Amino acid sequence: MNNLVSPGGVEISRIEVVETPAPHACLTPRGRHRVSLFRRHPLARWVCGLGIVAFLVIAAMGADVLERGFEQPPPETRPWVYWFWLNGNITSNGITADLEAMQRVGIGGVLIMEVDQGIPVGPVDFMGKSWRALFQHVVAEARRLGLSVNMNNDAGWNGSGGPWIRPEQSMQKVVWSETNIAGGGRFEGTLAQPETVAGFYRDIAVMAVPTPGSYRIASIRAKALYETAYVGGIARDKLPAEMVIERNRIVTLTPKMDRAGRLAWDVPAGQWTILRFGHTSTGLENAPAPKTGRGLECDKLSREGIEANFTGMMEHLAADNRVKPGRSQLGLIATHIDSWENGAQNWTARMLEEFRKRRGYDLLTFLPVITGRVVDSLEVSERFLWDLRQTVSELVVENYAGRMRELAKANGLRFTVEAYGGPCDNLPYGGRADEPMGEFWSPSGAMETCKGMASCGHVYGKPIVGAESFTAGNQERWREYPASLKALGDHAFCEGINRFVFHRFALQPWPEERLPGMTMGPWGQHYERTETWWDQTPAWHDYLARCQFLLRQGRFVADICYLQSETPPQGFGDHPRRGYDWDECPAEVVLTRMTVKDHRLSLPDGLSYRVLVLPQTETMTPRLLRKIKQLAEDGATIIGAPPKYSPSLSGYPQCDEEVRTLAAQIWGTCDGAKVTERSLGQGSVVWRAEPEKVLLRAGVLPDFASDEPLGHIHRIVGDTDQYFVANPTPRRVATTASFRVTGRVPELWWPESGRRERARLYEPQAGLTSVALMLEPSGSVFVVFRAKLVKEEPVVSVSLDGKVLVSARPSPRPHVQVVKAIYGVPNDPPRTRDVREKVQALVDAGEDSFQVAHLADGDDPAPNMLKTLTVDYTIGTTVHSVKAQDPFVIHLTPETLNVKVEKARYGVLSDPLRTRDVRAKVQRLVDAGESSFTVARMAEGDDPAVLVVKTLELEYTRNGEHVSTQGTDPDTIDLKAPVFEQAPRVVELRNDATGHPHLLAFQPGLYHLVTSTSKQREYKVGSLPTPIEIGGPWQVHFSPDLGAPPSVAFESLVSWTARPETGVKYFSGAATYTKTFVLPREFLARGRRVFLDLGRVEVMAQLKLNGKDLGTLWKPPFRIEITGAARHGENNLEVRAVNLWPNRLIGDEQLPEDSDRNPDGSLRSWPGWLAEGKRSPAGRIAFTTWRLWKRTDALLESGLLGPVTVTSASEIDL
Known part of the structure; x- marks a missing residue:
């Protein structure tokens, strides 16, 4: 039985049973489950002693927990925000106003970071006496309001550091100086001290090597961890002898050098290079931090490093706020490390002993390899570098992340981390936290971190996986709103995220309203209480809380586990999701957490997989390969090809022989050609194959x-x-x-x-x-x-007048007959292949969409060249043709449209220098069979305006019909239907309040229902009332003090930007439309339901009808049932519409300047009138710390655009 998980992420494996008057399971504020078990189950007192009460409780309460949590999501499941404090500009009034505004609309917690980001300095020093008092105020207010607080572990957003870190406690790197001398005599001299940073340097060793040739190892800075980057496989090239240093000729001179660096040595004959190795600080500081919070980054490879940082900050805050270990509470509950943006390190004080303990040999004589020189051979040197990176990875995971979690727990805190970008393997790093976090950017970007951190959470048993959500560059500029974010957020949910932390909410320090006010520089979503639509967000936040509640329950289901390669530092992989979901896991999980139960690869937390897919690499450590063999023998299915070598120098060369021996035992005669699969013990081994096909052959249908x-x-x-x-x-x-x-x-x-x-x-x-x-x-x-x-007998299809409207039966998969398929370099027969049979085999196996480059597997007609695939195929009697190049996915579907792109411009369309002609790019997508794509894809490979929202203007013919449309980066262009065009609503099946089924028919005709047993029912719907369009005039009342007149009559519904009144044209905020309309009696006849459709709204609307609050419509379609609120005769309608800030900001740019600004729009200093609490002397309505709009920018359509219609449907009792 799977454990339930409370909204706070607590597994319910033991249930506290208490007397309570509540008749159902409920969630207390502390996340404990209280169940009236004695009342509902009289025998529970007896069975409790048998130790099986937990099973009874879960069986009895599971449904109630899910239903209640979904209908009324607990506070723990609500979304959070990154709450940025800006450069010492902090006030208690601002703190209270911000937190109250968050609580009012359904935000559940904050992740606090203080940054500078171009904001003038304020009066509060980071971690000073006033700062700590204000933080205590935060925690007290959060507890009062029922909010949670997560505090970043330093100032800025990256790393762990501050002014309390001494140079010897900081991140360290190996440095060296070189002295070239001729042998055959005595050398007496002073060796230059290597690079010294922050006034700190310590010697490691002095050695002399025969001066080699000029060869240096490729990518040595990444391989030796002077920078972080993905490092490929191990090079094994043979080098000329003069390029290689023989290790037995390296001379250790450390005892011969005194403290002043003076060396005396009788030098053998030949040319020699003396290397003086030491270590110093990397000099990296936490950033982007206010000056008073800035200091060196702590050492990530020693426990002492993170201990010094924790003692310098978080230990004080936990003590100040009486945080107690072992108690779940509101207020300060966690500390955080954000994404790794602080470079690499390759040394720590105890590096020599740690390396020997972990790798089994001394690294001193290999130090010359860090300089790029080759010792013994290129392969030996590369293996040493692998060992160095593996050691650093382990030390970061254990001594930085692992120790951080211990310190947090000891101080009553949880630990959250964005675990990627560092000099270590991402998944083990994230696995040391209580809550791993990813991030995703709007309009697109970094979603791979979400899937990666979700995998981390799954394989390490972490029930909550967070994400820095909707992060944006300066292209956002107050343009986004809940409806524009939803699809991207849903994507993140599908990747495995179950806690959104909006990026970002900037603390608003002023006692009076300054709109839109403080920003976090130009970055992120502007998700503050000063947003025009802030008070309309509770419904959106309720949506997110319901999703996050359900997505934290139970366990994730995946069929495939992809083992990551042992290639430190290891990032995230990307794999197709063709009906079977997957996780990645690191070697550590396979070695320490994975077993086999009932032929499934199982983890201690209940998650299991059907197959384990090995990485496509030639290397694997013997220890890991032994575990792979054991898993197969115990009943697992393993997919992959045998490795040939160990990547490590430990035990070399015997380790390679062990790898080959183990591989022979596992794969036997399986060679991938004649034999592709074999049994091993109770399990099986499959030569490299697509796991989806292996599962399908085993009878496992797509999930x-x-x-x-x-x-x-x-x-x-x-x-x-x-x-x-x-x-x-x-x-x-x-x-x-x-x-x-x-x-x-x-x-x-x-x-x-x-x-x-x-x-x-x-x-x-x-x-x-x-x-x-x-x-x-x-x-x-x-x-x-x-x-x-x-x-x-469920209904399986509904038809109207013979046309199927909706069906529960999957559309029969059309037979695709490949007529012709040519792959290679066009017009170059020697570098072209006929791949018709290969493509037909893919299609027959269910792959209607596949990456073109896969056709090169086994027979590449033109290695290292861009190739094109052209396919002619038929479906029935219809002939289709698609074409795509290697990087693209090609689609062989019946929906291929006859589209010719006539015009496609992308970028900042008013600026020719930042605009591209993308006609060919769009046509390539169409030719490959894609009918839907995000506008942001146009920036791939050639972004005409980095970090700016760009527009795609598109004109094309579709099956002979001319179509024009446009969209911005976050939008999806669907060539099947232009933006704003929707098919008319025809039918809905829904249940009434008692659960009884009804059919809602929006059009007259004969409705035909077929059941699962082929029984048929028919319902005749006669004429329906003609829909009513509510025309003008409309009276529109604008919110005060935002530049618009109090009230304006609109004869027809138009965008505010089309109005002649300057205050309306540039208005940003909320305006209420009022209108009285007459509803004929026939709309409310028995068996009728009535609906109000607002048409197009820019961007949100709240409704009242006859004084009854109908709620907020925050996304299309802006349609709601009004049967219970409407009446025949006169009806009074109120529509409160809200738009976005850009129009007012553009309007203000028509007015004189009122503050001292930098060319990029940021403030040089705080204006005096602001400090005095006055309004702008130039008459500007808005104030913001970073201006991102210009007077010539285009205005955004705003308000209620309609058409507003009332329609009816006939309700049929089924």
């Missing part, structure tokens, strides 16, 4: 499939399967999805509203359940399987 491209993630909670499914497109989709679940009834849990209902269109199939899904643009749903399937 998820859909007719439309949908995102998904699957978790199991006890006996409940739950799938989060998301529509990434800006169009409404009606599709069929198949789930690898049988014998249970699907339910639809809608996280936007909290509504739960039994699915009414589904069909049990062999090994699967297929469900019809109707998802709005960027819509999402949890498909939950709980109740056992009883005898019933």
Whole structure:
């Protein structure tokens, strides 16, 4: 049975049973589960002594926990924000106002960082007396408001450091000086002291080597960890003897040099180079920190380094705020290390002994390798460098991250970390934290860190995986809002993230409103209480909390585990997700946590996989290969090719012989050609193959499939399967999805509203359940399987007048017949291949989409050259043709559109120097069969305006029809349907309040329903009332003090930017539209439901009808049922619309200057009128610390654009 996980991430393996009047399971503020077990189960007093009460409790309460947590998400599941304090500009009033604003709209916690970022210096010194008093105020207010606080472990956002770190406690690097001498005499002289940083230097060793030739090891700075970068395999080239230093000729001179660096030595004949090795500080400081919080980065390879940093800051804050170990509480609960942006290090005071302990040999005589010279051979030197990097990786993981967690726990804190970018393997680094974190950027970028950190959380048993969310460059400029962020956030959920930490909220220090106020330089989402739409966000935050609650329950489901290569520092891999999900795991997990149970690769936390895929590398340590052999013998399926060597110098050369011996025992006669698979013990070994095909051959169906491209993630909670499914497109989709679940009834849990209902269109199939899904643009749903399937006849399809509208039966896979497939260099027959049979084999195996470069496997017609694939194929009688080059994915689908791109401009369209003609790029995507893509992809390979939001202007013909559209980087261009064009709504199946099924018909005609047993029902819907368009005039009331007149009459719905009034044209904020309209009695006839559609809204709206609050519409479609609020005759409608800040900021740029600015828009100093609490003397409405808009920038369409319509549907009782 799988453990439930509380919203705070606590596994429920032991349940406290107490008397309580509550009739259901509930969550206390501390995350403990209190269950009225004695009342509900009288025998519990007896069974409790048998030690099995936990199983009964989970069985009884599991459903209640899920339902209650979904409907009313607990505080622990709410999203957080990065709360940036800016350069000492901190006030208690600002702190309270910020925290109250967060709590009011549903933010659950803050991650605090203080940075400088071009903001003028304020009066509060970092970690000074006033600063610590203000931090105590933060913690007290957070406890009062029910919020959690995570404090970064230093000033700035990277690393661990500060003014309390002494040079000898800082990050260290090996340095050396060289003295070239001729032999055959006596040398007496002073060796130059190597580079000395921060006034600190210590000698390591002095040695002399025969002066070699000029050869230096490639990429030595990365291989010796003077910088962080991915390092490839081990080079084994043979070098001329004069380029190699024989180790037995290295002379150790350390005892011969005195403290002043003077050396006396009788030099043998020949040319010699004396190397004086030492170590010094890297000089790196924590950044971007205020001056008073800046200092050296601590040593990451020794426990003493992070201890010094923790003692200098977090220990004081924990003591100041009475944080007690072992108690879950609000207020200060965690400390954090952010992404590694502080370079590399390759030394620490105890490096010699640590290296010998871990690698089994002395590194001193290999020190010349760090200079790029070759000792003994290139292969030996490369192996030593591997050992050096592996040792550093282990020390970072154990002595930095591991020790940090120990210190945090001892002080009552959790530890969170963005575990990537450093000189160590990412997954073990993140595995030492309580909560690993990734990050993702808007409009795109860094999503691989989310999948990577999710894998880390899964394989190391961490139930919460956070993410720095929606980070942006200066292109964001107050342009984003919840609806524009949702699809990207859903993508992160599908990658495995279950805690969003919005990047970012800048502390607003002023007692009076300054709008939009303080920024964190030009960076990040402007996600502050000063946003125009801040008070409209509770529904969005409720959505996120519901998702995060469910996505923390139970365990992740994946079929494939990809073993990472032993190539320190190891980053993240990328693998296809063709119906079977996956995790990555490092060697450490295989060695210490992985076993085999029932032929599955199992981890202690309940997660398991069907196959283990080995990395495509020639090297593996004998220890890891021995464990691979054991796993196979115990029943696991292993996929991969045999390694040939160990990467290490430890035990060399015997280690290579052991690798070959083990490989022969594991793979035997399996050679990948004649023999591709063999049994080994209770398991099997498959030569390098696609794991999806191995699973399919074994009878394992895809876990998820859909007719439309949908995102998904699957978790199991006890006996409940739950799938989060998301529509990434800006169009409404009606599709069929198949789930690898049988014998249970699907339910639809809608996280936007909290509504739960039994699915009414589904069909049990062999090994699967297929469900019809109707998802709005960027819509999402949890498909939950709980109740056992009883005898019933679900509806499997609905038709109108003979046309299928929605079906639970997957569309039959069309037969693709490949007529012609040519791959290679166009117009160059010797470098071209006929790959028709290869492509047909891929298609027959279910791969309608694949990367072109895969066709080079086994027979590359033109190595190291860009190749093109052209495929002609038929589906039925229709002929299709697609073409793509190596880097692209090609799609052989029936939806190939006849699209000719006529014009495509991308960039800052008003600036020719920052605009590109991308017609050919778009046409390549179309030619490859892609009908949908994000605008940001146009920047790949040639970004015309880095860190600026760019626009794509596109004109094309689609099946002979001329179409024009445009979008900005975050938008998705769908060539099937232009932006804002949606198919009309025809039908919905939903349940009433009692769970009884109904069909809502929006169009007249004959509706035909087919059940799973082929029974048929027909329902005739007569005429429906003609939809009403609510025209003008509208009275529009603008919020005060923002430059607009109090009220303006709109004869028709137009963008505020089209109005003649200057104050309306440049208005940013909220305006309320009022209108009285007449609703005919026929709309409210028995069996009718009434809907209000606002049409287009820029960007959010709150509704009232006849005084009844209908809530906030924060994303398209801006449509809501009004049956319960509408009345026949006159109806009073209020629509409170809110837009974005840019229009007001552009309007202010038409006015005189009111502050001293730098050319980039940042402040040189605080203006006097601001300090005095006055308004701008130039008449400007807005104030911001960094101006990102110019007077000539285009205004953004704003307000209620409509058309506003009232429609009705006929409700049919099923």
